[in-house]
Amino acid sequence: MPSQPDEAPPPHEVAPDPAAVIAAFGLGGHVEEMTPVSGAWSNRVYKLSTGGAGYAVKQIRNPWGDPRWQERLDAAWTFEQRARAAGVAMPEPIPNPVDGGCLAWVDVLGGGSRVPVRVHAWVEGKPMRPGPVDRGVASWIGGTLATLHQLDVAVEDRTLFPVANTDNADRWPELVAAAERAGASWAADLRALESHTRVVAELARASALRADDEVMSHGDIDQKNIVMSADGPVLCDWDVAVPLVPRTELGDVAMSMAVWHELDVAREVIRAYRDGGGADTEIRPEDFGPTLTSSLDWLVLNVERTLGLRAVTEAEADLGTRLVPRLIAEMPAQVGAAVRVRDTLSV
Template sequence: MDLSRLGTPTGPLTRVHGGFANRMYRLDTEQGAFAVKELNLLDRRWTYRADDVFRFEQAAFAAGVPMAEPISASADTLVHRWVDGERVPEEPVPAAYAFEVGEVLARIHALDVAWPGVPVEEPPARDWPELAERATATGQPWAAELAGRVEAFLAIARFVDTCERPGPLVLTHRDIQPWNLLSRQGRPVVLDWELSGMLEVSGELGSTALSLAKGPGFDDIRPAVFHAVLDGYAAAGGTLPPWGPGWFAFMIGGWLGHTRWNIFRCLAGVEARTGPDLALSHESARNGVRGLPDLFGRLAELEELLMF
């Protein structure tokens, strides 16, 4: 990584641990502090559109969306101005914070930014029986749990593939979750825009509102927080789509693909040069094997709990 354009360093490039897909570093120079992200190019699940995402980020920053200032983007490295703030824990956020996140979503969706083409989404993979067999043969610590849930994962894949997702399509962040947010003086700051692209508005709202309204599992979901996101979205001019299970199809599909990707990294059994550490991949695989069937089994309960 050539970072000379950022100024003379005043300290070493320091690894910041915890990224689920890429690797993050902090660099302090005489020009300030920067977040330097090394993109994982070894086994990405999709092609990263660096130029398009950077242009989208620039437009959002210019429009006053609370976020880290985008500095530069290349095929393998992203640079943003460092933002100090408190990490958002994976627990229900205050309703006022959720309301502001909803407002931010509406502002993002209202941006007039051209996006070249809408990618065709591939159907979810159906190779879960084979993955369970490989996990058992290689002695993965979560292999027995995966083997016992193969039918559930096949049902989840069918749901993601066939569920109607209310639109319209919007250009958006696509991944506003607690781990991609900071709290600065109690107000949200949106980070990590790499997944930006077109998405049905129901998928964006369902994913964001549910993630901010719950803890690590699904036993503590606060409907008031869920609805605060939607209230903020409507107050800022956004239009809510028709309610239904499709609100959660994008979230479930994303988690399904993320779990499968981490399973493959675990099956390889080696520490990759980029992307999450092997230990984090094992944690993500185990969480997906346990959590996804639980979420899928509670869809009807969620619909009733969170109905308008």
């Protein structure tokens, strides 16, 4: 059940003690093996074999420094269980037997500290490749998204979740100036993005006007979170479930499945969503405001890493160096696709 890593794990990270995981979640059996399988911005995943059963053990991080991250995770866990009850294909989540929550704090190997982990049943399969998905997967994704939105799960405490803002777009000249002072090879390309960042900010402000329409949803449906099992696609990584406007998530997911250029794939996602009972499928440019803001924020984070504008590990700096040219190159096409969406994604 590995997902494709998108972030280097911290150096010298110590793994959870597998025996402590078995005890904390009442898994039974004994430790045969626990091996790392993937890493991401907010977690590190291991495969735990216990003699007849396999589990995905996810060590949760808090890279945002959010003091309320456990409350946010609890809200995501509640939604995850609702989605599973509705028949959405996902790895079986294992609650801890003490309070029925998703999280338990366990010792690390060698002792000395405790880390938060959660556990799912292991799903044998292959991670989705990063390119455009086939029509069958696109159809499954559209129907799945319709199911999630029709649950109509209200947001009980909106303050738990982040709100998109235009801060990075607004300070773009400052960032460009820093890149030029540093002599970055891509500084001129960064400057050329300024008009695109203004469009992103405009779309984000227009999108914010529909915040009252939000419902809880998965929030991160893309190729890295889909595993192809023998029984078909399985949707993983529910920890960042968030409130979203359904039409906004639909547009984001459709273009993610299409990698922003195979528009027949995007239209298939929307068609299947509509056939599955999803409403409001007329995607508009402002629906990409949150998506493009998130992409812009990710670009800025990596620019700052590369320029030494924030404290980073060597692995994070190296990742930023690799990512920045690609992220700069992708932005114009994505903004252009968002602006033209009324013509290209009508079904």
